Amino acid sequence: xxxxxxxxxxxxxxxxxxxxxxxxxxxxxxxxxxxxxxxxxxxxxxxxxxxxxxxxxxxxxxxxxxxxxxxx
Numbered sequence: 001x002x003x004x005x006x007x008x009x010x011x012x013x014x015x016x017x018x019x020x021x022x023x024x025x026x027x028x029x030x031x032x033x034x035x036x037x038x039x040x041x042x043x044x045x046x047x048x049x050x051x052x053x054x055x056x057x058x059x060x061x062x063x064x065x066x067x068x069x070x071x072x
Contacts (some may be wrong), residue, residue, distance in 0.1 A: 011067070011068050013063050013067065015068070016032070021044070040064075043063055048062075
């Protein structure tokens with residue numbers, strides 16, 4: 001159990017390796033995941049837009065920089 005919980009994933013939030021993407025395509029999860037990715041992209045656009053008016057950009061919570069990982 002500790003190994004599963006501490007497994008470090010290098011992919012980004014909302015995007016999974018091909019194995020999981022194929023599993024999601026065969027279930028009801030695919031439209032939900034597509035909407036989630038769309039929402040993440042919209043948040044990224046808003047953050048980029050806000051950063052243009054900031055003296056010092058704050059890119060740290062951009063969805064493309066958040067990993068699909070939880071390290072315990």
